[in-house]
Amino acid sequence: MIAHFGFGILLIAFFVTLYATLTSALSKRETPQRAASMVESARRAMLLTFPLITLASALLIYLLVNNHFEVQFVYQVTSRSMPTYLKVTAWWGGQAGSLLFWSWLMSAFASLATLRNWERDREFLPWVILVSCFTLAFFLGMTAFFENPFKMFYQTSDGVGAYFFQPANSMLFTPEDGRGLNPLLRHPGMVAHPPLLYLGFVSFVIPFAFAIAALITGRTDDRWIRITRRWALWAWLFLTFGLVFGGRWAYDVLGWGGYWGWDPVEIAAFMPWLTGTAFLHSVMIQEKRGMLKHWNMLLIILTYDLVIFGTFLTRSGVLSSVHAFAQSAIGPLFFGYIIITFVASVALLLHRWGSLKAETEMKSLLSREALFLFNNLLFMSVLVVCFWGVIYPLTSELFTGSKVTVGPPFYERATGPLFAALLFLMGIAPLSAWGHSTLKTLGRALWKPAIVAVAITLALYAFYTRNAYALTGFFLVAFVVSITVYEYWRGARARQKSKHENFLAALSNLTKRDRRRYGGYLVHLSIALMAIGILGIELFQIETQGTLEINQRMSLGGYDMQYQDIARFTGPDGREVTRAVVGIYQNGQFLGNLHPRIDYYWDAQQAMTIPGQRATMKDDLYILLVNWEPASASGATFKIYVNPLVNWLWMGSLLFFAGIAIAAWPEKDRERAVVKASRQIHEAGAAK
Amino acid sequence: MHPLLWALLFTAMFSLTIYSIAFAQGSTPTDDEVNQIAKKLYCPVCENIPLDACPTEACRQWRDQIREMLSQGKTEAEIIDYFAATYGERAASDPRDKVKAYLVPIVAILLGAAGLVSALRKWRKPQAVRPAASASEAQPPAQMDDYVARIEEELRNRD
Structure with missing residues (x-):
């Protein structure tokens, strides 16, 4: 009954979005008065989708939490033994539910966008509604007709099957227990990772919607960019955090000692991040210099379609085999949708090509706009590598029939130099001026931080490492950090002198005065910190594996580990836990115990290897229990990793958050503040 | 040189050769040596998990096979080639072409x-x-x- 109700709500929501799409599209042909009421009607329809999808989702959560295994989706992703919070997060733990979750977030963001103040740009409204409702309609349609989370099991004469409606001569079929959530997803990291990633995905739809609105209305000045700047920044933040949380989850759960395996699913989320990052940088050129208007449009179109492409890659099964793609309706539908939206958007862009001419010209190859162009080239190059790495196995399978694996070595080789060049640009670009820079002006700003960076690198060479890659990487990081810190210091000093403030006040006022710039610097700083972590684990990770008897020891990277005890017991949710106790020593000193374990989930028949970890800023000791059989007396097999500096990666991400929050926190609307101030003056004048 | 010295030297060298051959074939390679190669392989079943980290039984057998091939004196390249030839190109983490x-x-x-x-x-x-x-x-x-x-x-x- 509840499932039918949920299905009904889903259908209504789908038709409401269709209505909003069509009404806003058709409003253009009508008289202005009628058009205005049509757009208003579409806007209200748009606003209605959020409560509708919320209700459908609430019903689904009710079914999940209350073990309604007669519903196929509930059967697939939950089981009786799962704790309640995991039953709730199972909402996005399977195909059908995650598509509904996507729609729910999308409608929340579209509603937020339609609730903003439209006074000054009402002509954008119908087209923003059109784009967001069209996107929403696609996802809702997919959920309602192809991947419906409310389908139920019925027993017919042919056996048990899942249906929308009860077939004739059938009975409802309720399995005793569900299959349970994929054990890999039963982790707090998985509670945070998909929502953040999806938030990032859907919030990039809003800037895209405004871009399309600008193209349709012909209002191709940078108004659309100014409106969506904060949306894009928050979208970028969510996406970045989605990626970071995904990495952290992989590190804690997948048991291979790393956080990023260049897996196609990871790359699917990374690609829109790349174009989004390029977009955030290149819109600044448009705002300051009136250039690159075509390019920005293309970047946001690409970002939108990569968002859909990312969802397509992870949802259609195309990655496991090209042929799995054709088996479900989802794959071809997604594929068609991507082609249609991409072609339509690019056609629109070509249609407005002439009105997007640059207002100024490039004067110097070292000007900030030129450096930003190089930055864009590098981001796009990384994108090309990633895209090809994902596509190549698919084309190979399609054309030659043989599957190929494109693993980490390919990506590391191809993107390594590109990332290094990006770090270098990140260092020098903030020092070059808009419009014009010469080697002389740049050199004058650069030499002090450059000396600091060289000194740090020499010290590292003397005391830490002789690895050329590592030294190059650390030099670049030191370069970025010293430039950024120097910039802050110089800005604050200059203010301190001219305004006679103390240093801290000068620092904070400086940041307040241009939050975008100094927030951006913090983000750069955080990327440099994250780079330290990445360099550490990529270049200096060491590992060893061995089988130990009780009380035997094994050592790696200055740590000694002693196998002390092992036990096997049944966990609260029915999993079988094999948990070892190992003592950790450094220079003979006892540091504490770690508990690597293997969790075996009977319901899903899958094992998970959970590491015992000891984290410091210097390195992580990461111990896995690889194998232990109670019957054999040959001891337990352990694998130890020492991951140097990896915690800088997680720390860096916190700073990243601070930087974006400073840059994107809503500010009082300046224009309205001016209007208000002038009104006050006017009123004061009238009172006299 | 005294003939006896010659004989001693000859015996020593001969036994050293025999010993090293026996050692190369007979010794069991360490887990680390196996993992070093397993890292560069993917089994066709466990998607996107490198062989050195994969906990399934099938992957354990593959690792045992690597160990055996190592103890037969096969090189890393030969072992990877063998797996790519037997199980398809996708077994190698780096594209062959x-x-x-x-x-x-x-x-x-x-x-x-x-x-x-x-x-x-x-x-x-x-x-x-x-x-x-x-x-x-x-x-x-x-x-x-x-x-x-x-x-x-x-x-x-x-x-």
């Missing part, structure tokens, strides 16, 4: 770079006509710290 794998992205990136260079050239052309103007524009007022000037100028550029 390097040209096919790398050509497309390299060409695409070069094309992008060429496009950027030509765009920059086109943009810069008008400047050649009046190079003096831009140079004088960039000169900061003499009495101001040029950094303050830059900050001020950028703040002015803000909307």
Whole structure:
């Protein structure tokens, strides 16, 4: 009954979005008065989708939490033994539910966008509604007709099957227990990772919607960019955090000692991040210099379609085999949708090509706009590598029939130099001026931080490492950090002198005065910190594996580990836990115990290897229990990793958050503040 | 040299050779040596998990096979070739055909770079006509710290 109700709500929501799409599209042909009421009607329809999808989702959560295994989706992703919070997060733990979750977030963001103040740009409204409702309609349609989370099991004469409606001569079929959530997803990291990633995905739809609105209305000045700047920044933040949380989850759960395996699913989320990052940088050129208007449009179109492409890659099964793609309706539908939206958007862009001419010209190859162009080239190059790495196995399978694996070595080789060049640009670009820079002006700003960076690198060479890659990487990081810190210091000093403030006040006022710039610097700083972590684990990770008897020891990277005890017991949710106790020593000193374990989930028949970890800023000791059989007396097999500096990666991400929050926190609307101030003056004048 | 010394030397060398052959074939390679190679392989079933980290029984058997091949004196390249030949190219983490794998992205990136260079050239052309103007524009007022000037100028550029 509840499932039918949920299905009904889903259908209504789908038709409401269709209505909003069509009404806003058709409003253009009508008289202005009628058009205005049509757009208003579409806007209200748009606003209605959020409560509708919320209700459908609430019903689904009710079914999940209350073990309604007669519903196929509930059967697939939950089981009786799962704790309640995991039953709730199972909402996005399977195909059908995650598509509904996507729609729910999308409608929340579209509603937020339609609730903003439209006074000054009402002509954008119908087209923003059109784009967001069209996107929403696609996802809702997919959920309602192809991947419906409310389908139920019925027993017919042919056996048990899942249906929308009860077939004739059938009975409802309720399995005793569900299959349970994929054990890999039963982790707090998985509670945070998909929502953040999806938030990032859907919030990039809003800037895209405004871009399309600008193209349709012909209002191709940078108004659309100014409106969506904060949306894009928050979208970028969510996406970045989605990626970071995904990495952290992989590190804690997948048991291979790393956080990023260049897996196609990871790359699917990374690609829109790349174009989004390029977009955030290149819109600044448009705002300051009136250039690159075509390019920005293309970047946001690409970002939108990569968002859909990312969802397509992870949802259609195309990655496991090209042929799995054709088996479900989802794959071809997604594929068609991507082609249609991409072609339509690019056609629109070509249609407005002439009105997007640059207002100024490039004067110097070292000007900030030129450096930003190089930055864009590098981001796009990384994108090309990633895209090809994902596509190549698919084309190979399609054309030659043989599957190929494109693993980490390919990506590391191809993107390594590109990332290094990006770090270098990140260092020098903030020092070059808009419009014009010469080697002389740049050199004058650069030499002090450059000396600091060289000194740090020499010290590292003397005391830490002789690895050329590592030294190059650390030099670049030191370069970025010293430039950024120097910039802050110089800005604050200059203010301190001219305004006679103390240093801290000068620092904070400086940041307040241009939050975008100094927030951006913090983000750069955080990327440099994250780079330290990445360099550490990529270049200096060491590992060893061995089988130990009780009380035997094994050592790696200055740590000694002693196998002390092992036990096997049944966990609260029915999993079988094999948990070892190992003592950790450094220079003979006892540091504490770690508990690597293997969790075996009977319901899903899958094992998970959970590491015992000891984290410091210097390195992580990461111990896995690889194998232990109670019957054999040959001891337990352990694998130890020492991951140097990896915690800088997680720390860096916190700073990243601070930087974006400073840059994107809503500010009082300046224009309205001016209007208000002038009104006050006017009123004061009238009172006299 | 004394014939006895010769005989001793000969015996020593012979036994050393025998010993080293026996050692190469008979010793069991360590887990680390096995993992070093397993890292570069993927089994066809467990998607995207490198063989050295995969906990399934099938992957354990593959690792045992690597161990056996190592103890037979096979090199890393030979073992990877064997797995790629037996289980398909996808077993190797790095594409076998390097040209096919790398050509497309390299060409695409070069094309992008060429496009950027030509765009920059086109943009810069008008400047050649009046190079003096831009140079004088960039000169900061003499009495101001040029950094303050830059900050001020950028703040002015803000909307």
